[in-house]
Amino acid sequence: xxxxxxxxxxxxxxxSFVFDKFNSSDQISSDREYYSVSxxxxxxxxxxxxYILLIGxxxxxxxxxxxLVDDSDHLFRTVGIHPLEAKKHRELYSNxxxxxxxxxxxxxVKTVGIGEIGLDxxxxxxxxxxxxxxxxxxxxxxxxxxxxxxxxxxxxxxxxIDILKDHPGVxxxxxxxxxxxxxxxxxxxxxxxxxxxxxxxxxxxxxxxxTLKYVPLDSMLLETDAPFLAPMPYRGQLNEPSFIPHIAQxxxxxxxxxxxxxAECTSSNFSRLFSNAIIS
Numbered sequence: 001x002x003x004x005x006x007x008x009x010x011x012x013x014x015x016s017f018v019f020d021k022f023n024s025s026d027q028i029s030s031d032r033e034y035y036s037v038s039x040x041x042x043x044x045x046x047x048x049x050x051y052i053l054l055i056g057x058x059x060x061x062x063x064x065x066x067x068l069v070d071d072s073d074h075l076f077r078t079v080g081i082h083p084l085e086a087k088k089h090r091e092l093y094s095n096x097x098x099x100x101x102x103x104x105x106x107x108x109v110k111t112v113g114i115g116e117i118g119l120d121x122x123x124x125x126x127x128x129x130x131x132x133x134x135x136x137x138x139x140x141x142x143x144x145x146x147x148x149x150x151x152x153x154x155x156x157x158x159x160x161i162d163i164l165k166d167h168p169g170v171x172x173x174x175x176x177x178x179x180x181x182x183x184x185x186x187x188x189x190x191x192x193x194x195x196x197x198x199x200x201x202x203x204x205x206x207x208x209x210x211t212l213k214y215v216p217l218d219s220m221l222l223e224t225d226a227p228f229l230a231p232m233p234y235r236g237q238l239n240e241p242s243f244i245p246h247i248a249q250x251x252x253x254x255x256x257x258x259x260x261x262x263a264e265c266t267s268s269n270f271s272r273l274f275s276n277a278i279i280s
Contacts, residue, residue: 001263002050003248004270004279005241006195007116007150007175007223010037010054010068011061035238041074044241048263050074051270051279052241055116055150055175057082059093059101069110076277078113079105080138083120083152086130098137106145112276114142115150116175119163122154132163139167148172148273151192157183164190173273176225179208184215193273195221198231198239201250209254217255221273222247222266 033039044052054065056079069075079102081089089098105111117138119131142149149172153160157180164170164187173193177184184194194215199205212220222244224230230239231246248262255262271279 001260002048002267003222003244003263004267005044005049005052005224005226005244006173006221006266006270006274007055007197008052008226008241009057009228010040010052010226011057011064035240037068040240040242041072044244045074047242047245049241049244051076051267051277053078053112053270053274053277056080056105057116058085059089059098062101062105066105066108076110076112076274078115078150079111080115080117080150081134082116083118083127083131083135084124086134087124087127089134090130095137098134099141102138102141103145106141106147109276111147112274113148113150113172114138114145115172116152117149118152119156119160120152120154121156121159132159135160135163136166139163139170142170142172143167147276150175152176153183157186161186161190164192171273173221175223176229177208179205179211181207181211181214184211188215188219193219193221193269195223196247196251197223197225198229198235198243198247200247200254201232202235212251212254217257217261217265218269220251220266221269222251222262 052075054077065077069077117135151172151174173195174187175195176197177194224239224241226239228239230237231243248259252259252262
């Protein structure tokens with residue numbers, strides 16, 4: 001039995017940013033070595049988390065992701081532009097630049113998907129046109145290279161669904177699903193998977209828990225979204241892949257199955273979706 005963390009950010013820019021944020025408020029130890037990638041991976045393996053998918057968020061992180069992933073038997077990666085990075089990328093890169101970089105990364109053996117892509121209207125309403133343009137572009141590339149996508153959606157789920165419908169045949173996962181029944185139904189109808197994060201362990205997430213009762217187990221993945229969204233009992237700390245079993249246990253209790261069943265089903269689902277990822 002093993003678990004897979006299907007969505008995690010371990011690049012220096014992301015993890016270091018959150019580390020500094022927590023450290024400044026004295027919420028965690030200042031020992032950076034404890035949060036080195038090698039130690040994070042060892043704690044993950046010790047917790048039966050055998051594989052981790054590192055998620056791209058901007059084109060400047062492709063080299064770092066490559067350096068982290070290529071020498072590890074436990075890591076895979078995606079490449080993509082996060083919607084909150086859309087405005088910056090439209091200013092820094094031409095369409096040809098974006099296509100060239102993503103195409104080059106998709107040719108790499110351990111690049112197994114395109115993401116994190118999608119729409120975010122919570123922080124970036126003004127960049128809607130750029131977000132939609134890059135979302136369409138990256139979905140076209142996903143179809144071209146027959147790779148699944150990892151979808152970010154915040155306060156934008158009907159626009160996300162409408163755009164996904166414009167790209168039939170693209171498969172993927174709704175990352176960090178937060179509970180909207182209509183969104184889940186629409187995504188499942190398109191053949192998408194639903195990914196469950198540490199949010200399931202929080203209080204006052206009744207909508208999420210009720211919705212997940214209607215999501216087929218063979219359409220579920222697990223994720224940490226580390227270093228964000230640490231599950232209980234670690235909420236308020238840096239999240240890390242070794243915490244996946246806490247998410248699995250909460251889901252198991254909700255569905256009335258064993259954690260072993262959750263591990264086996266979600267690992268099989270990951271293998272079906274991210275079929276370029278060689279796992280055993």
